[in-house]
Amino acid sequence: MTRALAPGLLKGDAAVVTGGASGIGLGIARHMAALGADVVISGRSADRLATAAATIRAETGVACSTYVCDVRAEEQVAGLRDHVLKLFGTVTILVNNAAANFEMPAERMTSRAFTTVVDVDLVGTFLVTRALVADMISQGGGAVLNIVVPDAERGFPGYAHSGAAKAGIISLTRSWAREWGVHQVRVNALGPGPVPTEGVTRNMLGLGDDVGRAFAESVDRIPLGRLGTVDDVAVAGCFLCSRAAAWITGVSLNVDGGMNVA
Incomplete structure (x- = not known):
């Protein structure tokens, strides 16, 4: 870990990290724990959460709490809020990382496929943030970090449902930053570039463990000449949630090795 x-x-x-059982969510949770935060990770699989918490403890020496939560279910989100407040009495950082994604041509995309991704990504981000932000406001501040994609407004061919959801999250990021700035609640977005995680190679691209195939073409389009790592993204996320970024809100930061300008 960097x-x-x-x-x-x-x-x-x-800190609360949704979708914290693997990939970028787990990476951010690991770094936050190592940097001194009390951390709760949430997801839909108790087994995967337990494995992730054990990983965090092994690498950082810090215990991490878990909570099973489907971000689409308001009663489960309310339970997550109660769990965090019971443990820590407060919440100062929220990382909205929970997401669903899979490739599907737009002309064959069913309404169920579209709404599944939008409900997890966009509606889930709204529900979790709404549940936790009131406590941030009442205590005089906090930080919300939304995980998106770089330059969502350019479109996301093959993933129109995800592109639409992420573009919506960027709009929420800007709206919330303007609404809640008076309460010292900062809201930012982070757009990871090509990072070889299990979620991308297996679940999104359907390529199993074939990481090389999944990302072979991407390297040629990255000015810094390499794929990103989970640590690259996690460090940037921790910075945006920290007091070092106290005068940064409403931004969408691409962490992509310069791919967005190539």
């Missing part, structure tokens, strides 16, 4: 940020940077923070 130690790029100052030890104790997030000491005193209580």
Whole structure:
């Protein structure tokens, strides 16, 4: 794990990371725990969450709490909020990482396929944030980080449902930043570029463990000449949620090795 940020940077923070059982969500949770935050990870699989929590403890020496939650279900989201407040009495950081995705040509996309992704990505982000932001407002501030895709407004061929959802999340990010700035609640978005995670290669591209095939063409389009790592994204996310970014809100930061300008 990259130690790029100052030890104790997030000491005193209580963080919730949805979709925290694997990939970028797990990476952000690992780094936040290592930086001193109390962390709760949520997801739909108790087994995967338990494995992730064990990984965090093994790598950081810090215990991480888990909570089974489908972000589309309001009663489960309310339970997540109650769980965090019971544990820590507060929440200062929320990372909206829970997402669903799969490739499907737009002309064959069913309404069920479209709404499945939009409900998890966009509606889920709205529901979790709405549940937790009132506590941030009442305590005088906090940070919300939404995981999106770089330059969602350019479109996402093959993934129109996900592109639409992520573009909507970017709009929410900007709206919330303007609405809640007066309460010192900062809201930003993070757009990871090509990062070889299990979720992308197996679930999104359907290529199993064939990471090389999934990303072979991407490297040629990245000015920095390499694929990203989970650590690259996690460090940027921790910065945006930290007091070091106290005057940053409403931005969508691409972490993609310069791919967005290539």
